[in-house]
Amino acid sequence: MLNERSLAAHQDCKDCPIRHKAVCARCESDELERLEEIKYYRRFEAGQTVVWSGDRMDFVGSVVSGIATLTQTMEDGRTQMVGLLLPSDFVGRPGRSTAAYDVVATTDLVMCCFRKSPFEDMMGRTPHIAQRLLEMTLDELDAAREWMLVLGRKTAREKIASLISIIARRDASLHMRTSDGPLAFDLPLTREAMADYLGLTLETVSRQISALKKDGVIHLEGKRHVTIPDMDRLMEEAGDDADGGMLV
Known part of the structure; x- marks a missing residue:
């Protein structure tokens, strides 16, 4: 989570940590200046609802x-998690006045928002x-189609490996790292959240993560810090080609 000082530092689009992946990635300097005029930052605590399904949305923005x-x-009353929003992902749909889904902060969250009509x-x-x-x-459409395969056809081990690979590749892309060597990152989801998202029990998630660790597919420090020694092997465990995958 960004503190007040670092959040203020990111008020300038040129210094934004998601600049190269966000909706403004192709903008020229004059276009960025116009975006600066209609943007503002919002922060949400873990567990806080960003917007409820059906609510009117007066903003769009990026994580x-x-x-x-x-x-x-x-x-x-049953609920189903249908997607994850990671850094640089876009929230809201231009031309649509209401939210299609509940959006809830899983961790502390900072969003760069734009007033909807000017955007x-x-x-x-x-x-x-x-x-x-x-x-x-x-x-996002490609990722959703692939995720249907994860939820419908993959084994529990493949589901866990798939989710870890998605987060690892997105983290590497955001920080402009290659996957040639080991990749290290902090897993942003609790095991309970992973179980909910994947349609598995908490016990199954814990067991499969332990199995991937035991087999050397991942290294784990504590419960969240993950190192992937060989991305190709993880992709094989996920049931995907080494150069394939669900989310780039």
């Missing part, structure tokens, strides 16, 4: 740090924003 979940509630106006006048948002939307 700067932290992680959030997209959740759908059924008529009988929609900018999209019409700024092809760079519209093009980047289209690319991100298509990436």
Whole structure:
């Protein structure tokens, strides 16, 4: 979570830690200046709801740090986690007035938000924003299709390996690291959250993580700090090709 001092430092788009991956990635300096005029930052504590499904949304924005979940509630009260929002992911849909899902901060969360109407106006006048948002939307669609495979056909071990690989590759991409050598990162989800997302029991998640650790597929320090010695091997455990995967 960014503290007040570091959050203030990221007020300038040029210094933003997600600049190269966010919706503004292709913007020129004059376009960034226009975005600066309509943006603001919001922070949420872990467990806090960003927006409820069906609520009116007067903003759109990108996750700067932290992680959030997209959740759908059924008529009988059951809920299903349908997606994760990681740094640089976009929240909200231009042209749609209400939220389609509950968005809840899983960890402490910082979002770079844009007032919705001015942002929609900018999209019409700024092809760079519209093009980047289209690319991100298509990436999200590909990820959703692949996730259907994870939930429907993969074994518990493959599901855990798939989720770890998604987070590892996104973290590497955000920090512009290659996957040629070991990758180290802090797992942003608790095992309870992983179980909820994957449709597994907590005991199964813990058992499979321990098995991956025992087999040397991952190294684990504490409960959250993960090192992947060989990304290709992890992808094989996930049931994917080494150069494939669900989310880039």
